[in-house]
Amino acid sequence: MLSYVARRFFGAVPTLFIIVTVAFFLIRVAPGGPFDLERPLEAKVMENLNRIYQLDKPLWHQYLLYLESLLRGDLGPSFYFRDFSVSELFARGLPISIQLGCAALLLALLVGGLLGVIAALRQNRGTDVAVMATATFGITVPNFVVAPLLTLLFAIWLGWLPAGGWGDGALANKILPILTLALPQIAIIARLTRGSMIEMLRANHIRTARANGLPGYVVVGVHALRGALLPVVSYLGPAAAALLTGSVVIETIFGIPGVGRYFVQGALNRDYTLVMGTVIMIALFIIVFNLIVDLLYAVLDPRVRYD
Amino acid sequence: MTATGDPILESRDLNVRFATPDGEVHAVRGVDLRVRAGETIAIVGESGSGKSQLMMATMGLLAQNGRTEGSVRFRGQELLGLSARALNRYRGQKLSMIFQEPMTSLDPLYTIGRQIAEPLVHHKGISRAEARPRVLELLKLVGIPEPERRLDSYPHELSGGQRQRAMIAMALANGPEILIADEPTTALDVTIQAQILELLADLQRRLGMAIVFITHDLGIVRDFAERVYVMQEGRVVETGPTAQILARPEHAYTQMLLAAEPEGRKPTVPAGEPLLLEGRDLKVVFRIGGGWLSRVRHEVRAVDGIDLVLREGQTLGVVGESGSGKSTLGRALLRLLPSEGAIRYKGRDLQGQDRAALRPLRRELQLVFQDPFGSLSPRMTVGQIVTEGLLVHEPELSAKERDRRAAQALEEVQLDPLMRNRFPHEFSGGQRQRIAIARAMILKPKLVVLDEPTSALDRSVQKQVLALLRELQAANGLTYIFISHDLAVVRAMADEVLVMKDGRVVERGITEAIYERPHEAYTRALIAAAFRHEARSGVS
Numbered sequence: 001m002l003s004y005v006a007r008r009f010f011g012a013v014p015t016l017f018i019i020v021t022v023a024f025f026l027i028r029v030a031p032g033g034p035f036d037l038e039r040p041l042e043a044k045v046m047e048n049l050n051r052i053y054q055l056d057k058p059l060w061h062q063y064l065l066y067l068e069s070l071l072r073g074d075l076g077p078s079f080y081f082r083d084f085s086v087s088e089l090f091a092r093g094l095p096i097s098i099q100l101g102c103a104a105l106l107l108a109l110l111v112g113g114l115l116g117v118i119a120a121l122r123q124n125r126g127t128d129v130a131v132m133a134t135a136t137f138g139i140t141v142p143n144f145v146v147a148p149l150l151t152l153l154f155a156i157w158l159g160w161l162p163a164g165g166w167g168d169g170a171l172a173n174k175i176l177p178i179l180t181l182a183l184p185q186i187a188i189i190a191r192l193t194r195g196s197m198i199e200m201l202r203a204n205h206i207r208t209a210r211a212n213g214l215p216g217y218v219v220v221g222v223h224a225l226r227g228a229l230l231p232v233v234s235y236l237g238p239a240a241a242a243l244l245t246g247s248v249v250i251e252t253i254f255g256i257p258g259v260g261r262y263f264v265q266g267a268l269n270r271d272y273t274l275v276m277g278t279v280i281m282i283a284l285f286i287i288v289f290n291l292i293v294d295l296l297y298a299v300l301d302p303r304v305r306y307d
Numbered sequence: 308m309t310a311t312g313d314p315i316l317e318s319r320d321l322n323v324r325f326a327t328p329d330g331e332v333h334a335v336r337g338v339d340l341r342v343r344a345g346e347t348i349a350i351v352g353e354s355g356s357g358k359s360q361l362m363m364a365t366m367g368l369l370a371q372n373g374r375t376e377g378s379v380r381f382r383g384q385e386l387l388g389l390s391a392r393a394l395n396r397y398r399g400q401k402l403s404m405i406f407q408e409p410m411t412s413l414d415p416l417y418t419i420g421r422q423i424a425e426p427l428v429h430h431k432g433i434s435r436a437e438a439r440p441r442v443l444e445l446l447k448l449v450g451i452p453e454p455e456r457r458l459d460s461y462p463h464e465l466s467g468g469q470r471q472r473a474m475i476a477m478a479l480a481n482g483p484e485i486l487i488a489d490e491p492t493t494a495l496d497v498t499i500q501a502q503i504l505e506l507l508a509d510l511q512r513r514l515g516m517a518i519v520f521i522t523h524d525l526g527i528v529r530d531f532a533e534r535v536y537v538m539q540e541g542r543v544v545e546t547g548p549t550a551q552i553l554a555r556p557e558h559a560y561t562q563m564l565l566a567a568e569p570e571g572r573k574p575t576v577p578a579g580e581p582l583l584l585e586g587r588d589l590k591v592v593f594r595i596g597g598g599w600l601s602r603v604r605h606e607v608r609a610v611d612g613i614d615l616v617l618r619e620g621q622t623l624g625v626v627g628e629s630g631s632g633k634s635t636l637g638r639a640l641l642r643l644l645p646s647e648g649a650i651r652y653k654g655r656d657l658q659g660q661d662r663a664a665l666r667p668l669r670r671e672l673q674l675v676f677q678d679p680f681g682s683l684s685p686r687m688t689v690g691q692i693v694t695e696g697l698l699v700h701e702p703e704l705s706a707k708e709r710d711r712r713a714a715q716a717l718e719e720v721q722l723d724p725l726m727r728n729r730f731p732h733e734f735s736g737g738q739r740q741r742i743a744i745a746r747a748m749i750l751k752p753k754l755v756v757l758d759e760p761t762s763a764l765d766r767s768v769q770k771q772v773l774a775l776l777r778e779l780q781a782a783n784g785l786t787y788i789f790i791s792h793d794l795a796v797v798r799a800m801a802d803e804v805l806v807m808k809d810g811r812v813v814e815r816g817i818t819e820a821i822y823e824r825p826h827e828a829y830t831r832a833l834i835a836a837a838f839r840h841e842a843r844s845g846v847s
Contacts, residue, residue: 123371202370204411211366211406212426212477213399216391226416302461303415 005291012287016280020070023279024063027272034079034270053079066276075280076273080265086277090259094281096166097251097258101243103178108185108239113232115186116193117225123198131190138187143246147180147253164255177254181246185239192235197228226300233296240289244282314341315517316365316402316485321377323357323364323541334360336541337377342485342517349520349532349549351564353765354736357541358521362487366404367394381485399426403478407490409470413462419473420458426480445476450506468499475506482514489521496628497792497836504531523765525564529553537561567766569773569799573622575817576802580618582654583786584640584754589613589648591632591639591810609635610646611810617754622780622787624801624818626794626833632810633790637756640788641672652754670700673747677759679739683731689742690727693717696750716749717742720775737768741775748779756788761796773800794837798822806830 035041035049050056054065069076075086119131154176155163167173200206201224209219247260259278266274298304323335335357342348350358364375365386379386381397403426406412414422423445424438431438439458446454449472462470471491478486488507492500508531511518520527528535528549535552537545537560545558556562591610609632617623625633639646642657642665650657652668660668676682683692690713697709704712714724720741731739740760747755757776761769773796780787791797797804797818804821806814806829814827825831 204406204408205414207368208406208412208474208477209414209425210368211398211404212480213395213397214425214429215395218425218429223414223417227414301416303463 005295008291008294015287016283019283020067020276020280021063023276024066025059027267027270027275028059030270032270034272036270053077070280075277078266078271078274080269080271080274086273089262089274090277090281093257093259093262096169096256097244097247097260099169100174100177100181100247100250100256100258101240103174104181104185104243105236105239107178107182108189109232111182112186112189113193113229115190116195117197117220117228119190119194120197120201120228121220128194132194135187135190138183139191143180143184144249144253146183147176147250150176150180151253164253166256173256177250177256180254181243181250184246185242188239189232189235192232193228196231197224200224200228203227230297230301233293233300236296237286237290237293241282241286244285312343315344316340316342316379316381318361318365318379319377321361321364321379322375323360323369324374324376325370326372326374334373334541335364338536338538338541338543340536340543342519344484345511345515345517346534347511347518347520347532348534348536349522349528350536350538351522351525351528352538353523353564353767355540356538358538359489361538362404362489362519362521366398366402366487367391368404399483400430400481401483402485402487403481403483404487404489405471405474405478405491407493409467409474409494412474413470415462418459418461419465420460423473423477423480426477430481441480442476445480446473448479448510449473449476451476466499467495468502471495471499471503472506475503475510479510479514483516485517485519486511487519487521490523491520492527493522493524497794498628498832501836507531525553525568525766537564563767567770569766569770569796571773571777571799572819573777573800573802576618576621578618580620582616583619583621583652584615584617585649585651586613586615586640587649587651589615589636589639589646589650591635591644591646608810610639612648613805613807613810613812615805617786617788619753619786620780620784621803622789622801624797624804625788625790625807626792626797626804627807628792628833630809631807633807634758635810636807637674637758637788637790641674641756643674666699670696670750671753672756673750673752673754674756674758675740675743675747675760677762679736679743679763682743683739685731688728688730689713689717689734692731692742693727693746693749696746700750712749716745719748719779720745735768736764737772740764740772744772744775744779748783751783752785754786754788756790758790759792760789762791762793769796776800794822794833806833 033055034053035046040046041049047056054062057065066076075090077085078089081089115131115135119128122128151163154161161172161175165173201220203224206219206224209223214223244260247258248263249260250256251258251260252264259281262274263278265271266278318338318340321335321338321340322333325332325334338357338361340350340361350361352358360369360373363369364373365379367386367389369375375387377387381401384397386394386397413419420439420442421435423442424435427433427438427441428435443454443458446457451457451469451472457465457469457473462473465473475491486507491507492503495503504527507518510516518531520532522528532549535546535549536543537552537558539560545552545556545561552561553565556565589610590608590612593607593609594605611632613636615623625636627633635644638644640650642650642660646658648658652672655668657665657668687695690710693716694709694713697704697712710727713727717724717727722738722741722745726734731742734742740763744760760776761772764772776787777800779785787800789797789800801818804815804818805812806821806827808829814821814825814830821830822834825834
């Protein structure tokens with residue numbers, strides 16, 4: 001088990017290396033640089049800046065320098081937020097983004113799973129049709145439409161919740177962003193759970209459980225649900241990725257100081273190190289999450305346990 | 308033991324209907340059935356006769372679109388229309404059931420110890436820890452080896468036979484008065500079948516519950532049942548004591564079922580006939596694992612050094628239990644799987660040839676599969692399926708000519724040529740197997756590997772397909788490799804037999820000699836298991 005985890009991490013190194021390399025050269029291909037302002041800087045100043053940040057060296061040299069600092073665990077200074085290193089920015093933003101993402105994922109699992117099970121048990125009846133129609137709606141409407149609508153309803157008209165800002169992590173400030181992030185995931189998880197649950201309820205071993213006269217909650221909750229959760233668990237990896245990229249939009253709309261908005265700002269301002277840092281962070285996050293998913297899968301399904 | 312007294316389970320005018328998109332299916336039509344305490348009855352019929360649905364209705368296990376009418380009473384209590392909660396006072400306690408599919412009937416995610424404990428925990432209201440000694444006792448009762456260790460095993464760690472034993476243990480947990488066994492041995496190897504049936508008979512002697520066998524196997528009926536219900540198209544067409552029904556069947560359908568055992572023998576081919584296929588020291592090794600992060604490599608020797616010689620017009624029967632490597636051997640001989648060793652066809656070495664060089668030979672070497680449902684593309688018409696090989700081997704044919712050949716091929720397998728524009732799902736299992744045979748025959752092959760060609764078919768249909776295969780062989784001078792686990796079928800079809808176990812040949816020879824005087828214990832066990840019914844009825 002431990003050796004499996006170690007092997008998986010070891011196996012992720014080449015993946016990370018490729019991601020870093022591709023991202024490094026891609027952002028450099030984009031025209032412009034971090035110090036191109038509307039009013040151009042003096043040539044001498046520009047030269048000095050480039051020297052300080054080592055942008056005057058050949059590209060391959062810069063690449064090697066970056067790799068070297070990465071190995072030391074240093075993500076470099078931010079070009080745009082001059083007084084901060086990329087690591088410092090993440091240290092402040094990451095806890096906030098992780099909080100939002102995990103809360104949204106948990107909400108999506110609970111609500112989506114419950115809706116999916118209910119729909120499966122009422123297959124092709126009114127409840128089922130209603131849940132699935134809502135779910136389809138939830139998937140198709142993008143979150144930059146949902147967010148303003150929710151703000152209008154709960155913040156402007158009803159005045160129950162603040163329209164934006166973090167408010168030092170007050171619960172009221174978190175509700176709308178978490179809800180907006182979770183909504184499409186609730187819809188997807190509900191659909192997934194319904195599908196696998198319907199299949200499970202027809203399985204032979206469910207027939208066995210019924211023939212043994214087990215009560216309904218045991219048949220559904222113990223035997224059908226655990227099997228039906230397997231496809232949902234496999235979806236958690238992509239879901240985590242979706243929540244991270246989703247938070248880019250959500251954090252911008254609600255003005256939340258997470259790491260999502262660094263992605264946008266970094267890219268727009270050609271803040272090379274910040275973009276690289278964000279890419280590496282997201283990649284790491286997805287790799288770790290996929291590992292968690294695989295381990296969770298093994299806990300749920302004895303047939304795929306690792307030696 | 309002959310049971311007397313009042314029936315404990317009684318159905319009156321039971322009807323089961325299913326609402327389907329194609330209209331209503333009336334699966335069970337007015338069945339009256341009685342089970343007395345401690346007796347063994349059998350419900351016999353072919354697939355689709357409604358025999359399973361009859362008992363599913365009794366247990367409240369019908370699919371959602373199923374409706375029942377009539378009455379099913381257990382000790383006077385009406386079972387139909389009871390809520391699930393009320394029905395659970397009987398299911399798993401008074402009435403329990405085991406199923407055909409031991410591979411999928413246990414929950415793969417829980418240990419068998421826990422699953423067997425569940426009926427105890429929920430009906431007796433004891434804790435799982437309290438149930439454990441009783442579960443251990445049950446595992447010993449059904450003869451699972453190393454029961455202490457097996458308590459904590461998952462279903463995938465058990466063999467098919469052991470899983471069926473675990474199912475039986477679960478069904479017996481609360482000491483039921485009636486055990487319903489729905490084709491309990493159909494999915495198992497013959498030697499395992501015999502063990503499971505012995506176990507059920509033994510358990511009945513010791514525990515005294517009534518057993519209802521649902522089966523298509525007249526052997527089980529003959530050996531175990533006191534009374535028989537013969538079902539056809541949802542109706543009971545004949546019922547009575549087993550001996551009477553088997554000796555003097557009155558209904559035409561029963562007579563047909565009884566006459567459906569495969570018969571006939573194939574004469575031996577003279578030794579002077581030319582050699583067609585030769586295999587020398589044939590080996591197929593599957594390597595498992597060995598990704599670049601795991602160094603664990605695992606070798607499975609599916610075929611381990613087999614020699615064989617086939618003369619024109621011969622039928623070589625390859626028998627063995629599942630996993631013995633018989634299908635792999637068939638595929639390797641046609642070079643559909645990579646193998647080591649020599650394969651010579653009409654004196655030509657097949658091993659050295661690449662795909663392009665093999666292609667012209669492919670039309671002479673054909674294959675028919677077991678599964679008539681999975682081996683026909685559902686999106687092609689029968690005409691397209693049958694003539695697909697012609698596109699490769701006779702590309703110069705016009706569409707019209709191909710169509711004529713399709714009609715001719717279908718006629719050859721005794722199907723209406725007008726059916727060539729229909730799709731596979733419109734055909735029965737037997738018809739589909741005829742289509743698969745037509746697909747091979749249209750190319751005028753010399754050698755056909757028949758991989759369990761009749762195993763998925765009812766006995767009566769099987770008999771017809773075997774007759775067809777025999778006619779085609781005689782008319783076209785074909786050579787067959789007949790792969791089967793069914794020794795009765797192989798005896799009727801093959802002139803030479805090869806008995807396989809774990810990739811090796813255990814015994815081989817002329818069919819009659821092997822069946823009359825088997826030398827190896829394994830062969831004897833296979834034959835004893837397959838023909839135990841005949842042997843016993845021969846004595847009586």
